Amino acid sequence: MRWLPGLHVLRHYQRDWLPRDVVAGLVLSAILVPVGMGYAEAAGVPAIHGLYATIVPLLVYALLGPSRIMVLGPDSTLAAVIASLILPLAGGSVERAVALSGVLALMTGGFLLLIGFARLGVMADLFSKPIRLGFFNAIALTVMISQLPKLMGFSATVNGSLPRLIEMVQGFLDGRGNPAAMAIGVGCLALILAVRRWRPQWPGVLMAVVLATTLSALLDLSATAGLDVIGPVPHGLPVLTLPIATVTLEDLRVLAPGAAIIALLAFADTSVLSRALAKRSGTRVNPDQEMLALGSANIATGLMQGFPISSSNSRTPVAASAGAQTQLANLVGAAVIALLLVLAPGLLKDMPQAALGAVVITACISFTDWPGMLALLRQRRVEFMLAAVSFLGVVFYGVIEGIAGAIALSLLVMVWNAWHPYHTVLVRIDGMKGYHDAARHPEGRFVPGLVLFRWDEQLFFANADLFREAVLQAVADAPTPTRQVIVAADAVNDIDVTAADMLGELDHELEARGIDLQFAGLKGHVRDLIMRYGLSPRFDADHFHPTVGNAVNVYRARHGVKWRDWDE
Incomplete structure (x- = not known):
């Protein structure tokens, strides 16, 4: 049945x-x-x-x-x-x-x-x-x-x-x-x-x-x-016929892609x-x-x-x-x-x-x-x-x-979007909870010495260099000398080996400038990948925070930043 x-x-x-x-x-x-x-x-x-x-x-x-x-x-x-x-x-x-x-x-x-x-x-x-x-x-x-x-x-x-x-x-x-x-x-x-x-x-x-x-x-x-x-229409019902007498292997080769497309169209419509x-x-x-x-x-x-x-x-x-x-x-x-x-x-x-x-x-x-x-x-x-x-x-x-x-x-557009994802710097808006896109809120306030950088895609070989350049540019554009960069990584669902190597090099480059690189909202399995790639000596547990707000509070307490939030 x-x-x-x-x-x-x-x-x-x-x-x-x-x-x-x-x-x-x-x-x-x-x-x-x-x-x-x-x-x-x-x-x-x-x-x-x-x-x-x-x-x-x-x-x-x-x-x-x-x-x-x-x-x-x-x-x-x-x-x-x-x-x-x-x-x-x-x-x-x-x-x-x-x-x-x-x-x-x-x-x-x-x-x-x-x-x-x-x-x-x-x-x-x-x-x-x-x-x-x-x-x-x-x-x-x-x-x-x-x-x-x-x-x-x-x-x-x-x-x-x-x-x-x-x-x-x-x-x-x-x-x-x-x-x-x-x-x-x-x-x-x-x-x-x-x-x-x-x-x-x-x-x-x-x-x-x-x-x-x-x-x-x-x-x-x-x-x-x-x-x-x-x-004149043929009299009677259709008869069982195997339609291969005049069909060649070359015909089958030409018809196969079309049959696949017809099947997908029929599947989509019927579903x-x-x-x-x-x-x-x-x-x-x-x-x-x-x-x-x-x-x-x-x-x-x-x-x-x-x-x-x-x-x-x-x-x-x-x-x-x-x-x-x-x-x-x-x-x-x-x-x-x-x-x-x-x-x-x-x-x-x-x-x-x-x-x-x-x-x-x-x-x-x-x-x-x-x-x-x-x-x-x-x-x-x-x-x-x-x-x-x-x-x-x-x-x-x-x-x-x-x-x-x-x-x-369509696939090329999808690859391009992953290759060039949206990224921005986050700011605090008076009267609004959370941290928001600085490009959309020019009235926003920066935390002195802190760059909050958000990346809206996975990190892989094609966009690793773009990530590095964007972080360094955010540091260069910061209104005050930077002490720490926090990557808001909620949207990062994967990091490949190439991107992991880039993170190690970026951390070394920022460390040479006296800047600490940390992460907020990074998913557990992605954090495990970073550790598996051998980056444990550079990124210990103190480099990871559950939320951006938590990371900002830790930064302010550690560095004694005199900055009052709107809800305090």
Whole structure:
């Protein structure tokens, strides 16, 4: 029961849940069909494979998933990543694109299982908020540009977002667009956005797609107006296939980094959504079980002619608002799609590609966050720079390159911050307890002959010399001749061998000037390190104080300093 939560739910299923689960499943299926087909087209594979990638994960997650109402399936944020990985390798072959997408799903599932079993989910922390903002905005822009040919009614002959956008504009100005496609695409786009704005409880996507398909079929627009439609859909359910016949070892080498990034993105999205659902229902969800279910769903989808999938932040709320109680709602949705493929696949053949393009574009609009990026510019420019690098890298160089560059820059910023930490001299402020930053309080008072120096980072080889120079500069800037330096070391959580040697040399240099070096607030394990490094002869117990206040009192008593504090 621990590894198969779906069986536990089934054993404790309540009869009054059934009507709500059935209704929610029917409502959900109406959204799953157009969205799944649209995301498949955006991922670079035929639309039917979007339905395969919808049915299979719903079935697997219903058995293995710990969340009762989470919906898995094709994801708009992953579509551009998948397309950028498989289309250059496919060389225009649809069969090879399908095989590569299946292998990518298998590799993604493998990485997700590794994340779950090895507890490597911490790697998702590399996708900081600025990187995610830049990435999602870039993905949204990339996918929307990739869908423009469908709305325009003619094919793009170039790759890359900017060249494709230029070609679309030039083609529109030259009159190469298909009027029927543009009318249907823009109409569906307007209808979905209008319903989302003024009647959010209505199924705008379903309304737009059904209306467009009905018009296409009644007026036979594919024949009379040259409208590009889905065309004949294969009859029946997906079959078990091992998609390795046309895939080479070189293909696997190219796909592996992308599969790892897809796994991390899917892990991050699913973890956030899973915790949100658990909090709403007052339950707890095992994250390891979540990754096991997500990884297994990807592997099963890859074996059943699908492509990588993730949790859905748009379809899960649909199931919840429709009254779903358990994963039975998802099973009903999967069953409806399966019946459609078996009994009436012809209903989909007149669905316009322009309508699917509008569905994908509206999905992309929903997860863009341009105000968020502008807020970063106001809040902290270095964070905005990370978001901009992520955005520009993905748009102009590709998903892998953009994400890798942004993560590398993020790590560089982290190293720089540790290399050049904040440090200051502390002063006493009348009417305020404690000791405070002299740079922020110029009215503060110095204790005569005493330098209180605060260091806000660990001490290691990269910043050891900076620490030494900063202490000596503080001594040089002191308003009175210095007798003692006290390092406020509450934030120092580690000292390496290089930094320890520097402390010994600094103490010797200050001693030659008649200045004593002591520490306040140093953590016990860091003090033990200093002793272990052989500095016991230079730093005995009298060199360490529990707090800055205690160190100041000891200094005043020892040297007979005539200085009255404000609270005395």
